[in-house]
Amino acid sequence: MQDVITGDAGIIDALSALCGGDDAVCHKADQYGNASHWFRLTGTDKVVPAATVLKKAGARLIMISSYDKSGGLTGFEPELCYHFEVPGVIYSFTVALDATNPAVPSITPLFANADWHERELRELLSIKVEGHPNPNRLFLDETLDAGKLRSAVPLSVAMNGANSTDLWETILGAKEKQA
């Protein structure tokens, strides 16, 4: 582990100002000395300001991870973690969402490659992304309910589409609808 963790003081200060709570800011380095800085924002209203700080610093969006902190099928405590890189240094910020109305502002206007990530949040954890330019499904079909990552599907139900008459009924139904 490295004694000195590299990073841009300007970015760290600006993001720290948007954080709150105990252990809201954390700095780490891996075995090879690659630094990562972690921030916990006070609320979803800080997402766009935080992304703006990183955009101005020339950062690149790597990934947006969605996470259900409750870990169960009954509770729901959604959180999002955004990962950015300014060459060689990772900046990640986490924000907790309202469980009853999970919504977050879109950062696609700032980072074009947030598009798919935000569409995936919608289908996997049914998180509403406000202001998204193309709020359509990404991978999952419209007929499936949103929030698939949290749903438990019995194997027999999952297999129905593949090996029972249900598949043919679906196809014939679609054909009749077309005709």
Place this chain on the structure above:
Amino acid sequence: MSTNTFHMPLGPVHVALEEPVYFNITCEGESVKSVELTSGHVHRGMEQLALRRNLVKNVTLTERVCSLCSNSHSFTYSMVVENALGLVIPDRARYLRVVAEEVKRIASHLFNMAIQAHLTGFATFFMQIMETREIMQDVKETVYGNRMNLASNCIGGVKFDLSQDKLAYLLKQLDVFEPQVEEIREIFATNGTILNRTRGLGILPPEDATALGVAGPVARGSGLPMDCRKNSPYAAYGDLDFDMITETGCCAHSRTMVRLNEIFESIKMLRQAVAQMPDGPVHAPMPGIPVAEAFAHSEAPRGEVAYYIRTDGTETPARLKWRVPSYMNWKALSVMMRGAQIADIALVVNSIDPCVSCTER
């Protein structure tokens, strides 16, 4: 809409696509005006599956996300778990990880080159490249016992050591392999048919490449100096002398030359890794699992692979999320295809070396 404008479906199953994806292409005459992409045909819910397995079993699962870059997944997954656990891997393991990764990178790049030859209608060249690639397939089979999934990585290092015999065999095969790739590079750089078909095709200007966040040879072919092996060295990459290959043509041919030149850098790295590899253990024991979150990224053949993990003190991850390079590179197709001829669509798609299984998980 002019009478000359029409919509053309391409895929999801198509002879020029290795994996299923559906393009709705708007054309004007022979030219592509815009592209709309629909994917999800091989969505397997793997992130959900990962939450049902313990940390060790997930090494095996993640290696099966993809075939050509399978090693990059188990590699980066192991790294993210090691970061969460605060586990330091032994020096010999750092080098062995590089060896497996670069062998896979060479085989992956050559596969893409072979498909490109096939798409340009150059059947004999396709066979020549695949035959050369077979040398690396033999290396995988002889050294690791498998032609695709090497099963080399584990949390804390690598599963097994490589004997001096096997490393000597690898070096011997590289000596046979290198002049053959030299010949392939020469053909790609000078053959009129290939240059006519690929040079200036599928232009991705650097500003679009930056805005879309593309990765790997797609980014480097547009002149962006992006390579995790250089920008945030991991495993033994920091100890090795190699160059980051970039091209400024921003076209399909530039991306081809990036991949071909990278093969020679990989050969250089393999030779250095074998020469510099220290003796010692190849894996460290796993400590207890804390409540933690961690991030890791590495350079797969197609670009940056990123993993994020949250652990809750139990043996199964509370969340495991990963993102592959094709995830962003797909979107770049809408820029690359604009104005392209219908007959060139398959070549443009191939120039991003797409991986659908990876993207959709």
